[in-house]
Amino acid sequence: MLNLQENSLILIVDDTITNLEIISDALTNAGFSVTTARNGEKALQQIQDKLPDLILLDVMMPGIDGLETCRKLKTDPLTQDIPVIFMTGISDTETKVKGLSLGAVDYITKPCQKEEVLARIKTHLQLRYLTKTLEQRVAERTSELSQALKDLQAYQLQLIQKEKMSALGQLVAGIAHEINNPVSCIHGNLAHATNYFNNLMNIIDLYQQNYPEPVAAIQAEIAETDLDYMRSDLPNLITSMKEGVQRIRNISTSLRNFSxxxxxxxxxxxxxxxxxxxxxxxxxxxxxxxxxxxxxxxxxxxxxxxxxxxxxxxxxxxxxxxxxxxxxxxxxxxxxxxxxxxxxxxxxxxxxxxxxxxxxxxxxxxxxxxxxxxxxxxxxxxxxxxxxxxxxxxxxxxxxxxxxxxxxxxxxxxxxxxxxxxxxxxxxxxxx
Structure with missing residues (x-):
């Protein structure tokens, strides 16, 4: 268990030398480190050099009295958590209430009893130690929970991203595969269609060379279908189809690359x-x-x-x-x-x-x-x-x-x- 006497510094503030010596000797003999001040001004100066773990503070002092000294201590973020125990010969309730409202943790009535002083000091040092320990544990636990939340969010993102990519990959790969089969068929057959068209045109040319004067029904059908326009436009149509098929193939490739x-x-x-x-x-x-x-x-x-x-x-x-x-x-x-x-x-x-x-x-x-x-x-x-x-x-x-x-x-x-x-x-x- 922590030895509070060996690790604690007590500041005694009192304008009476006799009180300082008696309380200082008692605390030193009990194993505490002790420092003293004769008034509130010197106490505030000393505290800037080294922070005590507890302050015994006389209420009635010349200059800055104990109440004002306590008020200054409690308004300074550096010293506001230091326990202050008032020492006073005044026993009226109003003074005690005012001191406690300023942030003091306890009162010791003069003349001080050694056993009482030691008991109260040990109690409040223990309370301060427990409070600090609890605050530290709460801060550590809060930090752990915060990190756990961040880890959970990161893990959720990984799961979501992995599931999205997996589902997207399967979907896109399936679509690309389904597209590829008919597109490859069309792309391959377009070359054959071009050859067949050229062969048919060659046959038509031979008929026209050897039979320049076809029967009336054939002439009417040629006029109706506009053969010259068809033979000039059909290659353009096939070229457009090839470009369209190639575009589909490019999209399919992009889908596979993407996923x-x-x-x-x-x-x-x-x-x-x-x-x-x-x-x-x-x-x-x-x-x-x-x-x-x-x-x-x-x-x-x-x-x-x-x-x-x-x-x-x-x-x-x-x-x-x-x-x-x-x-x-x-x-x-x-x-x-x-x-x-x-x-x-x-x-x-x-x-x-x-x-x-x-x-x-x-x-x-x-x-x-x-x-x-x-x-x-x-x-x-x-x-x-x-x-x-x-x-x-x-x-x-x-x-x-x-x-x-x-x-x-x-x-x-x-x-x-x-x-x-x-x-x-x-x-x-x-x-x-």
Whole structure:
């Protein structure tokens, strides 16, 4: 058990030398460290050099009396927790109540009895020690609970992110597979269709060369179908179909690239392929509509090496940031006409480069949307924080993005924004 006498310093404040000597000797013999002061002014000065664990304070003293000294002690954050025990020969209730209301913990009536003084001092030192210990334990427990909450939130984010990527990966992989089969069939058959058409045209040419004057029914059918236009336009139709099929194949490839199942290990990946795949998937939100022109995506790609990363998760970060940029642009369009938006078009700039030390890849995604206030920027990566209406945002997107970049890739995700001017997110990822 803690020996309070060996570890405690007692300050005795009394203008009577005899009282100081008697109480000081008693406390010293009991094992306490003792310091003394003859008045309130000197006591306050001494305390600035070394804080006592308890103060025995005479009420009636010249200059600053004990009550005023106690008031000063209790208004100073440095000394307000030190127990003060008044020593007084006055026994009226009013003085005692006033002293206790100022923050004193007890009274000792003069002439002081040694056993009583020691008993009261030990009691209040023990109470102070227990209070301090309890406060420390509460602070430690609060810190532990706070850390546990943070760990739980981080774990929840990991589960949500993992489940989302797993479900998305399976869905997208299934869609890409289902698309690939018919598209490959169409793509392969278009080449045969072109050959068949050319063969039919050759046969028609031979008929026209050898039978330049067909019967009336054939001439009428040729006129009805406009054979010359058909033979000139059909190649264009087949070319358009080939381009459409190739676009579907590109989308399918983008879907597969976007949803790569690499949660358990890092792989070498091309950052630009991930960004392009994400833009391809978001194409439907970028194209023009009845209320606004197309959102322009301006890319300034630097020369980047392959990066060791969780590419599927990194693509999710691009998706979250680009989706937020589109949302910010659409919000900025509220109240603006189509022509007004044309004059000040919606734009997203994507810039990639290497850091000065060539150790990191920098990806900047900037928009000219509504922007954010400084208060929102401080909270933007917090768990469940969202500025969107109920049902439109979960508050998880940027929180998960921050976790992916900072914890999974040991990188940084920063934001700089000005209200009504737009926002810029900067992703920093170590190359290895």
């Amino acid at each position: 790569r199942s690499d949660q358990d290990r890092k792989v070498f990946c091309n950052i630009h392929n991930g960004i392009d795949s994400t833009i391809m998937i978001l194409k439907h939100r970028l194209k023009a509509s009845k209320i606004r022109p197309e959102i322009e995506v301006i890319k300034h790609y630097g020369s980047l090496p392959s990066v060791t990363c969780f590419s599927g998760q990194l693509n999710q970060v691009f998706m979250n940031i680009l989706t937020n940029a589109i949302d910010a642009l659409e919000e900025s369009n509220i109240g603006r006409s189509y022509s007004e938006i044309e004059q000040h078009p919606n734009r997203i700039w994507i810039t990639t480069s290497l850091s000065e030390n060539k150790q990191n890849v920098l990806i900047r995604i900037k928009d000219n949307g509504v922007g954010m206030s400084a208060e929102i920027q401080q909270k933007i990566f917090e768990h469940l924080f969202t500025t969107k209406a109920v049902g439109q945002g979960t508050g998880l997107g940027l929180s998960i993005a921050h976790q992916i970049i900072v914890e999974k890739h040991q990188g940084k995700l920063d934001v700089y924004s000005v209200p009504e001017k737009g926002s810029e997110f900067t992703i920093t990822i170590p190359i290895h």
